[in-house]
Amino acid sequence: MANSDFHILLADDDEDDCMFFKEALDELSLCATLKTVNNGVELMDFLENNLPNLPQVLFLDLNMPRKSGTECLSEIKQCEKFRHLPVIIYSTSSNIDVMDQLYRQGAQYYIRKPADFSNLKTVISRTIDLIKQKRVLQSSREEFVIQP
Amino acid sequence: MKLNSTHKANNLSFLENSGQMGELIREMDWDTTTLGQISDWPVSLRTTLAIILHSSYPMFLFWGDELICFYNDAYRPSLGIEGKHPAIGKSGKEVWPEIWDYIGPLINEVVTTAKPVSYNDQLVPFYRNGSMEDIYWTFCYSAAFDDYGKVNGVVVTCTETTETVITKKELQESERRLRTMIAQAPVSIAIFQGKDHVTELVNSLALEMWGRMEDEVLGQPLLEAMPELETQGIKELLDEVYSTTKTFSTSEFPMQIMRKGKLNMAYLNFSFEPLLDNNGKIEGIMALGIEVTNQVISRKKIEESEKKFRLLADSLPQFVWTSDPQGNLNYFNQSVYEYSGLLPDHLINKGWLQMVHPDDRAMNIKIWEDSIATGKDFLLEHRFRRHDGEYRWQLSRAKPQRNDDGIINMWVGSSTDIQEQKIFLDELEKQVQKRTAELVELNDSLKKSEQRYHLMVEEVQDYAIIYLNPDGIVENWNTGAEKIKGYKAEEIIGRDFSNFYTEEDRNSGLPKRLLGLAARKGKAVHEGWRLRKDNTLFWASVVITAVHNEKKEVIGYSKVTHDLTAKKEADDALKEKKAELEQKNIELQKMNKELQSFAYISSHDLQEPLRKIQTFASRIIEKDQDTLSENGKYLFKRMQLSAERMQSLIDDLLAYSRTHHLEGDFEKINLNLIIEQVKQDLSEELLQKNAIIETDNTCIVNIIPFQFKQLFYNLLSNSLKFSNPEKPVHITIKNEYVYGNSLEGENFVDDTKYCHITFSDNGIGFEQKYSEKIFELFQRLYGRTEYPGTGIGLAIIKRIVENHHGIITAQGELGKGATFNLYLPEED
Missing domain, CATH: 3.30.450.20 (PAS domain)
Known part of the structure; x- marks a missing residue:
């Protein structure tokens, strides 16, 4: 992976979703590389092994085997080494309480997995733009959910 | 004059006028003596005799070797009545045998030395008046010379001083006795001389009183010996006596005296007596005194204790009195006077009897006299008249006070007011009598009642x-x-x-x-x-x-x-029913829960495959648009619509299932705030339909904000969806407070205050007959093609209102609009 590229890490156990994400990213033709891990344990191992060259952003599914996305987020945000890594929640859920909880835990943005592929492209593109622009670790609550 | 004239005719002339002793000498027969006839006597003898015989002072002469005795008339009395006289012409030794041992040597000395020997008041006892007498003499033995100048005799010039000596001795004895008497007197005696009051004499008692030694005071002015007296007026008193010669006497005179280095208070009884000489002139002062300090102090103590007793007695609210052994009352404390209003004179002796109630007097006198006679304690209840005329009961006691010999000195008595107790006791006695009577009566009625009771129990x-x-x-x-x-x-x-x-x-x-x-x-x-x-x-x-x-x-x-068999059976049946119901309830709750979790999980889990179907579909349409036939495209579109419908169905179901839970806490919140938020969320749609939302004054309500946001979202969405396409949407939201009793409907509680929210629109409305049906799940009044929807929105609204213990009703008129009434009870 070239250093100039934008490194994206996706943690999702769903093969289809991983495929959609990769296709969407390819079609966006950004200078970005994607690495995919399929569960929470794998994610944390990967992060540990790639210090200090962490990816620029993590898209994190919530419903994963072995270690849930919520657990991973909490570990990342409580660990000095990973804290600065922007975490974008990438989930099917639209439960407001869950969103509030994740916001409090320090997630950067929240993406509800769209049904429409073009919408998926839109939110990924918008999110990466936001991450590139902004160096602050958390958006305001109103801007937390990225709409297509 | 010739010295040796021997004219015999004239040689007796020296005897003329020479008294009885001269006569005696003349008449004596001297021939038988060694002197021979008078006419032959030497001139010196005659001359000496002439002097002696003519002297009125007693004189005696011893002459010649035999010491022949001569004496004159003046001497004669000294020889007494019976005794040596007449001793003239006799030898000295013969006349004074008893004292010759004493005078012999004296005579001899004078004859030998020619020097005179003299004595004053010398005791020379000799025989006279029939016995030996102690005789005192003042005398002088001097030499008598013969014609040749040789000592030939001794002239004794003498005076008998016996009387003087005896008087003097007696005087001395008397003074000695006086001094002894003073020294041993049972009173203090001192004598001060002169105007400075110099202590001349002081006895031991006086020294003791003064706290001084004799040598400290004797010969000293009193004030110098006892300087502490200076300011105590003693000198002034002495001066007064000294100047006026009048006796001063006083008793219990307080005086500070330095004794053993300490200033002591002493009380003295004393007198100052002037001592006068024969001429009545003052010589000094005699002080006579007795110390009475102990007596005064003990009397003062007694007085003090008496005073204390009086004070104590006077401070007592009880009556205190004393009497002499004969029963005569002689003291009453202040309380007696205050109570009776009488004066001491009224009460003394038998006067106190006037205080006693006339009916009690005879008894009082009798018991008092008994006590006096027997010495037994006096104890009596009797009434005393108060100054205002009221008689009050008193309990009086008196005890005899006896001295060490058991003789009664006095009686001490006291009286205590027992009016209240007496009245109380009387009242108590009355009460007891009354109670006793009541109890007797009660007992009778009890017996009757018991009989009745037995009969009753039996029956x-x-x-x-x-x-x-x-x-x-x-x-x-x-x-x-x-x-x-x-x-x-x-x-x-x-x-x-x-x-x-x-x-x-x-x-x-x-x-x-x-x-x-x-x-x-x-x-x-x-x-x-x-x-x-x-x-x-x-x-x-x-x-x-x-x-x-x-x-x-x-x-x-x-x-x-x-x-209770019947009741028990009924209860048991009831209990069974209740248990059955409870069981059913539990089952229902369980089912409900399962349903909820099913709804939630399924709707959530259903979304994923659905979403993927949609995504795959969108991929196909996007990528393979060109390869699909027109029919294929149409069918594909229909499939997508179905998926979308399922999507919204799942979303709504999810929302509905969520309203089961009381999510979030209740909050007192302004309703307008919620409405504003919903307006914000629906701003696009509102704009699109030119909607106007009218809200009036706001209600502060206790709600779960999240759920109410959902509620208004659904209501507004509904109004927008079912709007009349020919009219801009107009929505009115009003609220007011009402009481349950002013509302129709059996679910309202009379005393509860409700917040009544009215939500009206001008949409297509509905027929009134559907006003309840529309709240049921999945109920729809129109076909999906006309108005899309899942039929869940209003069910959610109803459920939310019910979650808030509120009531919702709907009113509709077809083509005119719909009105929803929400009633939320005010929480305490």
């Missing part, structure tokens, strides 16, 4: 009333017992009450336990199955009460049994 039919002895043996049996348990009185009296219990209860010791409980706690209550005589069971409610005697000992038990 009670619904309750078995049984009396048990302490061992649980039946002693009494009423009609009710017979009816309930089946035994006749004669069948059961004398048998153990455990017969009424089931075998199981008897074996477990229940009858005994119940009796024990009643004995300990007073009462035992029990419900359970009991046996009738015919061995059928009945459900009994039993109360066993312990019956106690006055000593709190259990003497038996009353046992009241009620047959």
